[in-house]
Amino acid sequence: xxxxxxxxxxxxxxxxxxxxxxxxxxxxxxxxxxxxxxxxxxxxxxxxxxxxxxxxxxxxxxxxxxxxxxxxxxxxxxxxxxxxxxxxxxxxxxxxxxxxxxxxxxxxxxxxxxxxxxxxxxxxxxxxxxxxxxxxxxxxxxxxxxxxxxxxxxxxxxxxxxxxxxxxx
Amino acid sequence: xxxxxxxxxxxxxxxxxxxxxxxxxxxxxxxxxxxxxxxxxxxxxxxxxxxxxxxxxxxxxxxxxxxxxxxxxxxxxxxxxxxxxxxxxxxxxxxxxxxxxxxxxxxxxxxxxxxxxxxxxxxxxxxxxxxxxxxxxxxxxxxxxxxxxxxxxxxxxxxxxxxxxxxxxxxxxxxxxxxxxxxxxxxxxxxxxxxxxxxxxxxxxxxxxxxxxxxxxxxxxxxxxxxxxxxxxxxxxxxxxxxxxxxxxxxxxxxxxxxxxxxxxxxxxxxxxxxxxxxxxxxxxxxxxxxxxxxxxxxxxxxxxxxxxxxxxxxxxxxxxxxxxxxxxxxxxxxxxxxxxxxxxxxxxxxxxxxxxxxxxxxxxxxxxxxxxxxxxxxxxxxx
Numbered sequence: 001x002x003x004x005x006x007x008x009x010x011x012x013x014x015x016x017x018x019x020x021x022x023x024x025x026x027x028x029x030x031x032x033x034x035x036x037x038x039x040x041x042x043x044x045x046x047x048x049x050x051x052x053x054x055x056x057x058x059x060x061x062x063x064x065x066x067x068x069x070x071x072x073x074x075x076x077x078x079x080x081x082x083x084x085x086x087x088x089x090x091x092x093x094x095x096x097x098x099x100x101x102x103x104x105x106x107x108x109x110x111x112x113x114x115x116x117x118x119x120x121x122x123x124x125x126x127x128x129x130x131x132x133x134x135x136x137x138x139x140x141x142x143x144x145x146x147x148x149x150x151x152x153x154x155x156x157x158x159x160x161x162x163x164x165x166x167x168x169x
Numbered sequence: 170x171x172x173x174x175x176x177x178x179x180x181x182x183x184x185x186x187x188x189x190x191x192x193x194x195x196x197x198x199x200x201x202x203x204x205x206x207x208x209x210x211x212x213x214x215x216x217x218x219x220x221x222x223x224x225x226x227x228x229x230x231x232x233x234x235x236x237x238x239x240x241x242x243x244x245x246x247x248x249x250x251x252x253x254x255x256x257x258x259x260x261x262x263x264x265x266x267x268x269x270x271x272x273x274x275x276x277x278x279x280x281x282x283x284x285x286x287x288x289x290x291x292x293x294x295x296x297x298x299x300x301x302x303x304x305x306x307x308x309x310x311x312x313x314x315x316x317x318x319x320x321x322x323x324x325x326x327x328x329x330x331x332x333x334x335x336x337x338x339x340x341x342x343x344x345x346x347x348x349x350x351x352x353x354x355x356x357x358x359x360x361x362x363x364x365x366x367x368x369x370x371x372x373x374x375x376x377x378x379x380x381x382x383x384x385x386x387x388x389x390x391x392x393x394x395x396x397x398x399x400x401x402x403x404x405x406x407x408x409x410x411x412x413x414x415x416x417x418x419x420x421x422x423x424x425x426x427x428x429x430x431x432x433x434x435x436x437x438x439x440x441x442x443x444x445x446x447x448x449x450x451x452x453x454x455x456x457x458x459x460x461x462x463x464x465x466x467x468x469x470x471x472x473x474x475x476x477x478x479x480x481x482x483x484x485x486x487x488x489x490x491x492x493x494x495x496x497x498x499x500x501x502x503x504x505x506x507x508x509x510x511x512x513x514x515x516x517x518x519x520x521x522x523x524x525x526x527x528x529x530x531x532x533x534x535x536x537x538x539x540x541x542x543x544x545x546x547x548x549x550x551x552x553x
Contacts, residue, residue, distance in 0.1 A: 031245075031248070041300070044296075060300065061292070061336075065295075067323050069303070069306060070329065076318060130289070131289060
């Protein structure tokens, strides 16, 4: 086994471990969030093994560094372990139905992938994955989707501000 | 090859953690004393020799190592123990991509004085910085203390806000030099620009006296992106949570913020992270804006070209290496001095001032800077 394979299995195991920790510590919200952080950082490591440097860096800067820290920020503002916090657990039957439905969907998805096979990923030039290659693609071939996504995010942000403003006023 | 990388890492870590950080701890005491008309720590002595207080960092270190490590009741023990490590590891790891010298040829082998010469050097430092945020946030959360929690919440908001402007403030530099690789960035600054040169680009004809104007400036980031320099310095200091941006710690309001429940070496690790971060900021600012390891007006070619015919290629490379590493260290020391000066000169911001500075001043300015840079590059015809 080459060092890449060893690293891949180590990172993959770590990612799964983080995801499991996130579910198991669901009552310890901060520990759960840290489990998510472990998964995100391990995924960044896997991207690095694929020489997708830009996505690896963005994975950490955006997901682990910004979004998850905002999660933590919110968790700290509304201490969920506080007794004042209205912990309205959903009824048991709803949990079971949701669990079975999720398991079914996962099963169908896995069966579909196994039976139909994954589509061909297409050929990439040697060493593709740097920020220059991806940046050029984003601002030439995919410029309209990028701008549309930007507009969508802007609209969401304005909407969030309007909603929050109503509560304050 | 592996040996060389290990040697470079060792050099950087020993230089920063072993030499720079103790000196910074000493400067912190002595500079504040000087600026506040005090004497400063001068009692720590070995055999009666005090060396103007230089033994104080050593005494601090021994004290921190031997003090009791108190963990408050009700604290989350695992996260409480992990937080200082999460704070200090990214700070030290960031040193890997900062080039402290150029590329030198000795016979058939070439040596590049940087531990990890990666394409996405600046993004690497940003990624590590965003992991370091967890250190302060988790410290605040896990301590089971209201002051700590408030400090942690402040740290989260402050570090996320300034991360945005920090990234935007140096987009201009990326556009000018066309790279994210710190070694390329420093090498691109190893030249000069004529002060009057820009006029000719627009096809204007200079008067006779002006076209003979011989003055040149080094082709440094601070010359091309002065606004970027100021904004990036502000943002990185705010990211580092040192005064005047020490709101997560805020000694006069929050006891010691997220550090309140830390003692002994765990507290020491947070301090270590801050001091290492000062060196990292100085090194990064030097590489981006102050020409890195380059000697102003004396490019590598000129140094080697002047010495090589007289004393041989290898000797010229050695001289060049020594001169450029010394130059890099001098610039880093200058940037550290600037940060320390700011730290002891300005009072702490109020929280709304901090957020206004970030979102209402720095963010629009940095976006304007990007547009202005793009416009100038377009006019100069440098956009391919």
